[in-house]
Amino acid sequence: MATSDEHGETSVSPKEVWAVADDAHIVVANIASPGSAMNIGANAKVCLSFIDIFVQKGFKIIGTATDLKPSAPEFSKWAGPLHAMVGDCFPIPSVFVVCATSVHRIIAPSYAFYPSETTEESQVQSALRNYGAHRRVGHD
Template identity: 60%
Template sequence: MSLLNDSVREAARRSVLCWLATVDADGLPNVSPKEVWAIADDAHVVVANIASPMSVRNIAQRPQVCLSFVDVFVQKGFKLVGTAHELQVENPAFAAWAAPLLAMVGQRFVIHSVLVIRVSSVASIVAPSYRFYPDETTEASQVASAMKAYKVHPAPQEKP
């Protein structure tokens, strides 16, 4: 069974950002938001290195990473743990791994390299309300609460 199954893939599609945690040579953590990322296959996630010198340096020293993402409206997501390595543009494998990222950015950003993460474990992330108030907490109630907190409204529905 794939670690990056359909529910993980669907949650990733609904998440705007992910957060990549790395550790430096001294053992100090670093968490950095990543806007351009994708699930590449059943075992790998790719992250564009657009402006990530600290993440790149940390991965070169210690490849262990944690990548987390949450749909801010439903307030559910996943934590992916694994090991990462950097692929430079001149690497023959770069084009294949970078393809989903390049499709996302077009000409908007320059991708300096790709961080390829081999996922070894996946865990669910859920807002505490789902656990502490399961009888009254639904995805719909979480969306309504988030929309109120963020002061946003649903997009108008298109007519067929």
């Protein structure tokens, strides 16, 4: 998730636990993100990106975020799916409720520059080869 402070200084921070709440909202657990919380308090504009790193396709979501604390009446509504995911593994001191204003597809340039030879499988094989990764057979 990308945020920026009151001076426009940008910051990107990975988020481990999130859920699509409805057609317009994504809720993100604030597990260890005091910088993101502070930035959202100063500037509600955020950008989320979700990428399948092997297929090299995904989505960019632009929107505004609210940092909800447990004292907020609607906290349990938004935090419920996240608590179900983490159980007792992580405390969730607040949740970032992102209201999407636009959604854009992200694709690697190879799909546009070499459309006849670029497939999802060719992208996966290229990533495996280039990054020395290996697929585990029988695992998701």
